[in-house]
Amino acid sequence: MRSWMPFEWIAALRFLGEGRMQTAFIIVGASIGVAVVVFMSAILTGMQANIIRRSLLSQPHIMIQPAEEVARPLRDLKGEAAIVQKRTQRLISIDQWQRHMEIIRAIPGVDVVTPTVSGAAFALRGDANRSVTLTGIEPGEYSRIVPLPDKVVAGTWRLTTTDVLIGTELALDLGAAVGDKMRIATPNGTSLTLIISGIFDLGNKGVNERQVYVLLRTAQDLLNLVGGASNLNVTVKDIWAAEDISQKINAAVGLEADSWIRTNSQLFLALNAQTISNTSLRIAVAACVALGIASVLVVSVVQKSREIGILRAMGASRRQVMNVFLIQGGIVGLVGSFFGTSIAAACLHMWMSLLKNPDGTPLFLLTWDPGLAVWAAVLATLTGVGAAVTPARRAARLDPVVAIRG
Amino acid sequence: MLEGVCKSYPGAGGAEVEVLHGIDFVLGQGEFVALMGPSGSGKSTLLNLVGLLDRPSAGRIRVAGNETTTLDEAGLTRLRGRSIGFVFQYHYLVPAFTAIENVMMPMLLARGRPDAPMRERAAKLLEQVGLTAWSDSKVNLLSGGQQQRVAIARALAMNPALILADEPTGNLDTKSADSVFNVMREANRSQGTAVFFVTHNPQLAARCDRIVELVDGLIVARER
Numbered sequence: 131m132r133s134w135m136p137f138e139w140i141a142a143l144r145f146l147g148e149g150r151m152q153t154a155f156i157i158v159g160a161s162i163g164v165a166v167v168v169f170m171s172a173i174l175t176g177m178q179a180n181i182i183r184r185s186l187l188s189q190p191h192i193m194i195q196p197a198e199e200v201a202r203p204l205r206d207l208k209g210e211a212a213i214v215q216k217r218t219q220r221l222i223s224i225d226q227w228q229r230h231m232e233i234i235r236a237i238p239g240v241d242v243v244t245p246t247v248s249g250a251a252f253a254l255r256g257d258a259n260r261s262v263t264l265t266g267i268e269p270g271e272y273s274r275i276v277p278l279p280d281k282v283v284a285g286t287w288r289l290t291t292t293d294v295l296i297g298t299e300l301a302l303d304l305g306a307a308v309g310d311k312m313r314i315a316t317p318n319g320t321s322l323t324l325i326i327s328g329i330f331d332l333g334n335k336g337v338n339e340r341q342v343y344v345l346l347r348t349a350q351d352l353l354n355l356v357g358g359a360s361n362l363n364v365t366v367k368d369i370w371a372a373e374d375i376s377q378k379i380n381a382a383v384g385l386e387a388d389s390w391i392r393t394n395s396q397l398f399l400a401l402n403a404q405t406i407s408n409t410s411l412r413i414a415v416a417a418c419v420a421l422g423i424a425s426v427l428v429v430s431v432v433q434k435s436r437e438i439g440i441l442r443a444m445g446a447s448r449r450q451v452m453n454v455f456l457i458q459g460g461i462v463g464l465v466g467s468f469f470g471t472s473i474a475a476a477c478l479h480m481w482m483s484l485l486k487n488p489d490g491t492p493l494f495l496l497t498w499d500p501g502l503a504v505w506a507a508v509l510a511t512l513t514g515v516g517a518a519v520t521p522a523r524r525a526a527r528l529d530p531v532v533a534i535r536g
Numbered sequence: 537m538l539e540g541v542c543k544s545y546p547g548a549g550g551a552e553v554e555v556l557h558g559i560d561f562v563l564g565q566g567e568f569v570a571l572m573g574p575s576g577s578g579k580s581t582l583l584n585l586v587g588l589l590d591r592p593s594a595g596r597i598r599v600a601g602n603e604t605t606t607l608d609e610a611g612l613t614r615l616r617g618r619s620i621g622f623v624f625q626y627h628y629l630v631p632a633f634t635a636i637e638n639v640m641m642p643m644l645l646a647r648g649r650p651d652a653p654m655r656e657r658a659a660k661l662l663e664q665v666g667l668t669a670w671s672d673s674k675v676n677l678l679s680g681g682q683q684q685r686v687a688i689a690r691a692l693a694m695n696p697a698l699i700l701a702d703e704p705t706g707n708l709d710t711k712s713a714d715s716v717f718n719v720m721r722e723a724n725r726s727q728g729t730a731v732f733f734v735t736h737n738p739q740l741a742a743r744c745d746r747i748v749e750l751v752d753g754l755i756v757a758r759e760r
Contacts, residue, residue, distance in 0.1 A: 144632035440628045444642045445617015
C-alpha cells in the first residue's frame, strides 16, 4: 500500500487487479476504440491538409481585385432615360495599389502581399498558338505564395525582362524547350518575343496548359497597364482565418477581396461534410467504448456488493465508494488511450510505408501530432469516468445491510 | 442504550410487519453480553440497528454517548466508523487486500491515506490475535478461524467503544471457535471494549458477563 495514495485509488487499483481477465478485456476494448478514433482523426487531418495544400499550391489565400465597373444610368424626371446595359469589365489597375499593400500588410494574420498583373494573351510559336493567362509577378515575393522554384522541372527559376516561364503542357503544345523563343501577343496589339527560361509542373493539367509567368514590368507593358497592378495576392498565417481576414481587408481598403474559402466553396463544403461524418463516427465509437466500460463496471458492482457493504459498515462514505468506481473507469480509459494511441501510431506507420505514390513518395503526408495523443488520453479518461457514473452511483446507493446479507 | 426501539418492514400487501417490539436495553461500558434467540427472532435486525446500519421505526438509540436519532446519513457513517467494530459470521474480509491491509481498513477509511502509525497499530493487533506470520498474506489463503481472527483485529482497529459480533463462531470448529472467543474476551478485558455477541452456543454464552434472550422481537430473559 503506497502511503501517498488515497484510499479510493488504492481500492480502485486493487479491484481492477483482482479481476484481471475482466480488466484486460475492457482495456483491450477501450484500446481498440481509441485506436480507431486516433487513426481516423490522423488520416482525416492528413487527407484534408493534403487536399488543401494541393488546392492552394497554385493560388493565393486571398485575391484582391479592383472594384467591379458598373454602368451609371442616366435619369430624367420621368425615370430612366435609356436601357442600361451591364458594363464590360476592362483590365484595369487597382487604384493606389502600393498604398493599399502597406495597409493590408499591417492587418494581423497577413503573411505576404504581392502585386500581379494578369490578363489574357496568346502564346505563339511557329504555326502553333494557344490562348494563355499571362501573369506578371515579382519573383521573390510571389514565390512565397506559389512555390514556383520548387515546381520548375526543366531550366531554371529565373525571370528577367526577356524571360518567360511556361507549364509542361503548354511546352508540349508549342513543341518548345528551355532556351527556345516564343512570342506573347495580347488583344490590344502588343507583342513581345521572350526566351523560355524554365518549364514548371504545378500538378494541374489546366494550370500547366494555360499559365504563363513573366516579370511584373513585362506584363505591365504587354497588357498596357504601365505602373499598375490588376491584383494583389495575399497569403495568411492561418488558412482557416482567410475569410475573416478578407473581410477585414475589404473593410480597410474598400476593395473586393476573395478568400480561398469563398472561391473554393464546394471544396470547403465537402471538407466540412467529411469532418461532420467523421465526427459522428468517432462519437459512435466513443459511445461503444463507454457502454463497454459501463457494462463491465456494473457487473463489478454486483460482484463486489458484499465488499462494498463491509466497507460501508466500516465507515466508508457514499462519496468514497462512488470515487472507487469512478477512478476505475478513468484508469481503464487512460490505460486504453495509451495502448490505443500506440496501436494507432503503428497503423499510421504501416499506412505510410505500404501505401505509396508511383514515384515512391507517401500517398499523402501524415504528420503525427503529439497533441492528438494528449487529447485522446484526456477524452478517453473522461469517457471512462463518464461511463462509470451510473455503476458508481449504484454502488454508492447500496444499502450495507442488504449488501452484507447478499 | 436502546429505548423503546421498534422496527417494521413492509410486508406482503403493503401492510407493515413489526420485527422488534419496543426493545429497552442498556449495554454498559466494557460489558460482554451474549444475545441468544431462535432464528427469525430479530437478532440480526437488532444488531443492524445498534450498528447504525439501519434506522429504527420508533424509539431511540444512543451509541457511545451520542444520540443517533437526529444524525443524518453522513453523521451515522462517521459515528459507526469511529465507535463500532463489526465481526460477521462469514468474516467478510476484502479479498483484494492482505491481512494487515484489511486490519488497517477502518483507519484508512477514516484518515484517507495509509501511514506508518496505522501499519504499526495493525501489526500489533495481528500480533494480539496470533497472526503476525500471516500479515502479508492474501486473506483467502487463510483458514476460516484465521480469517475470523483477522476480522476481530479489524474490528478493534479504531479502538471502538463497541464490537458487534454476529455469530462469529457459527461456522468454526470447536477449537477455532474457542480461540476466536478468547481473542474477543481478551480484547474486551484489556481495552474495555463492550461486546454484543450473538451466538447459538450455550457454552460460549455462559462465559459472557450477561445473556440476553430475544424471542419474537421481544427480550424475554436477562441472565447474569
